[in-house]
Amino acid sequence: MRKVPNNRAWWLVLPVFILVAFSALIPLMTVVNYSVQDIFGPNAAYFVGTDWFREVLRNESLQASLGRQVVFSAAVLLIEIPLGIGIALLMPTGGKRASLCLILLAIPLLIPWNVVGTIWQIFGRGDIGLFGRFLNEIGINYNYTADPVDAWFTVLLMDVWHWTPLVALLCYSGLRAIPQAFYQAAEIDRASRWAVFRYIQLPRLKSVLVIAVLLRFMDSFMIYTEPFVLTGGGPGSSTTFLSQTLTTMAVGQFDIGRAAAFSLVYFLIVLLVSWLFFTAITYPDRDK
Amino acid sequence: MIAWMQWTLPTAIFFATIAAILLVMTVFEVVKPCVERKGFLPIATTRGDRLFIGLLSSAYIHLLFLGLTEASLWIALAISVVWLGVLLRWG
Amino acid sequence: MTHSKRRGFGITFYILLLLLPIYWLLNMSFKTNQEILSSLTLWPQNFTFHNYAVIFTDPSWYDGYINSMIYVSINVVITLLVSLPAAYAFSRYKFVGDKHLFFWLLSNRMAPPAVFLLPFFQLYSSIGLFDTHIAVALAHCLFNVPLAVWILEGFISGVPREYDEMAYIDGYSFPRFFIKIFIPMIRSGIGVSAFFAFMFSWVELLLARTLTSVDAQPIGAIMTRTVGASGIDWGVLAAAGVLTIIPGLLVVWFVRNHVATGFALGRV
Structure with a gap:
């Protein structure tokens, strides 16, 4: 689209600017202020410079939490993206059955995150849950509240259950946008199923896949409610991810200065990775 | 308030x-x-892009100093300012 | 033929797996606690509505749903009102700092809510909005407005600007053109943005819980009370969970024809 240079367009953006400045800029500045002080109460704050940052960057339990977070987000992307593509390829291409599929797939996305945790908390239990009981009955010793491996498995399974439909729906809409002529040409060339996927479908899915990766990275990197309800971060701290560590520090222990410094480091990591993704999405369009 | x-x-x-x-x-x-141009960065950038990249990387320079060394942050600040200038001019 | 049958089988199998945990929740919500704890039954042996009756007869329970509905609705309205003009500006005009403003907006969608937890609590307390619906609605704008601007920008860019120019030639003022002509043209985009705003506000709990205590408490926070001295009241917990799924189902039904384009955020 050809865009007209017009600085009066700022007036149209102003409401959004004010709203987001109110709910993002003021809090962000406040976090920066908190991060350089040791705060005991409204009138008892002491300037400590960059001590909190020094401590947060060297704190081993925070580093461990970051490590778990990176592994978790990587695992989520590696499982959900291929699985989502596969499901999108399996979906019916049109008609009533396609709409039914879409609605059923969308259900997990519309469940409040704490209820997602509750569903899996119940479903995975060895006594009253179908899944946990089933695994125990066939001879697998499974208990997500006691065994870290089982806990990780359950949290990952829950996330795959919860969010793969989003990837599938994105890919599905990407697939629908491919003109029929491409497939007809492939048929004339007697292209194999794999060749059709590799040279027609996958390249055309690129733009939606970048959105899917971006959304899944951002949301998995800030995951809090689901594992908090499911495992409470345990056993031990084996499924405690960054947001939970931060929330415990800020609200649980009211350790304001340290939590603020940690918040900023966390935010900078997300900002960098997201900027890379965002540039990757928008950069190819710039020349148009 | x-x-x-x-x-x-x-x-x-x-x-x-x-x-x-x-x-x-x-x-x-x-x-x-400003006109978008290509410098030593792998992508073509505008002045604003280079400023953003410079500020974000400066933040990381400071974090590296804090996390890995005991050196004064003034050094990190000096490096950042020089880096920002280089980026704006040749980036 | 066998190929498409195999496909049909595959997707049916996946959807069954997807629905199984939800079925289990539904199943439990119709059981008595005694049945839940004593034996594993695939469907309720003593079918009961008791768990739902508990929720529908106790204001402290059903108020949670009402509170959630109120702040979600306020959020959807605010989100659409501010996002529409902004998305139009981003799609049609070049202005100083447009790209950076756009990325700054999106960066707020990327920011973990946990980062803003403390200052939000302080901010809304200091202006006397703590424990109100509007506070939660405004807080949720933090991630919903950027997303709505992004989605709407995609949809608006799909409308050729000749429409805008023709309206000017016909003597329409900008506000009149925007409301009378433009908004009807991008209604599916508006529907999709509203759907996403609803979705992310409805499912979020961390901010909603932190910014409320009694009067505007969301259902998610109330659900934790099923944990009592005598253990967890599984039946009521399951029933409360089932009831939180229903509004989402209704909303997705309304936008079912746009789900496919919608999930691509209007950018395929």
Whole structure:
């Protein structure tokens, strides 16, 4: 689209600017202020410079939490993206059955995150849950509240259950946008199923896949409610991810200065990775 | 009303500096609109892009200093300023 | 033929797996606690509505749903009102700092809510909005407005600007053109944005819980009370969970024809 240079367009953006400045800029500045002080109460704050940052960057339990977070987000992307593509390829291409599929797939996305945790908390239990009981009955010793491996498995399974439909729906809409002529040409060339996927479908899915990766990275990197309800971060701290560590520090222990410094480091990591993704999405369009 | 924000002089200076940079860049942009160009960075950038990249990487330079060394942050600041200048000029 | 049959089988199998945990929740919500704890039954042996009756007869329970509905609705309205003009500006005009403003907006969608937890609490307390619906609605704008601007920008860019120019030639003022002509043209985009705003506000709990205590408490926070001295009241917990799924189902039904384009955020 050809865009007209017009600085009066700022007036149209102003409401959004004010709203987001109110709910993002003021809090962000406040976090920066908190991060350089040791705060005991409204009138008892002491300037400590960059001590909190020094401590947060060297704190081993925070580093461990970051490590778990990176592994978790990587695992989520590696499982959900291929699985989502596969499901999108399996979906019916049109008609009533396609709409039914879409609605059923969308259900997990519309469940409040704490209820997602509750569903899996119940479903995975060895006594009253179908899944946990089933695994125990066939001879697998499974208990997500006691065994870290089982806990990780359950949290990952829950996330795959919860969010793969989003990837599938994105890919599905990407697939629908491919003109029929491409497939007809492939048929004339007697292209194999794999060749059709590799040279027609996958390249055309690129733009939606970048959105899917971006959304899944951002949301998995800030995951809090689901594992908090499911495992409470345990056993031990084996499924405690960054947001939970931060929330415990800020609200649980009211350790304001340290939590603020940690918040900023966390935010900078997300900002960098997201900027890379965002540039990757928008950069190819710039020349148009 | 703003007591809860717990302003301190250093953070106020910090934000004032950022605001001043943004203001100068905006005025500069209105007076002399900038053309996208390709420098040593792998992508073509505008002045604003280079400023953003410079500020973000400066933040990381500071974090590296804090996390890995005991050296004074003034060194990190000096490096960042030089880096920002290089980036704006040749990036 | 066998190929498409195999496909049909595959997707049916996946959807069954997807629905199984939800079925289990539904199943439990119709059981008595005694049945839940004593034996594993695939469907309720003593079918009961008791768990739902508990929720529908106790204001402290059903108020949670009402509170959630109120702040979600306020959020959807605010989100659409501010996002529409902004998305139009981003799609049609070049202005100083447009790209950076756009990325700054999106960066707020990327920011973990946990980062803003403390200052939000202080901010809304200091202006006397703590424990109100509007506070939660405004807080949720933090991630919903950027997303809505992004989605709407995609949809608006799909409308050729000749429409805008023709309206000017016909003597329409900008506000009249925007409301009378433009908004009807991008209604599916508006529907999709509203759907996403609803979705992310409805499912979020961390901010909603932190910014409320009694009067505007969301259902998610109330659900934790099923944990009592005598253990967890599984039946009521399951029933409360089932009831939180229903509004989402209704909303997705309304936008079912746009789900496919919608999930691509209007950018295929």
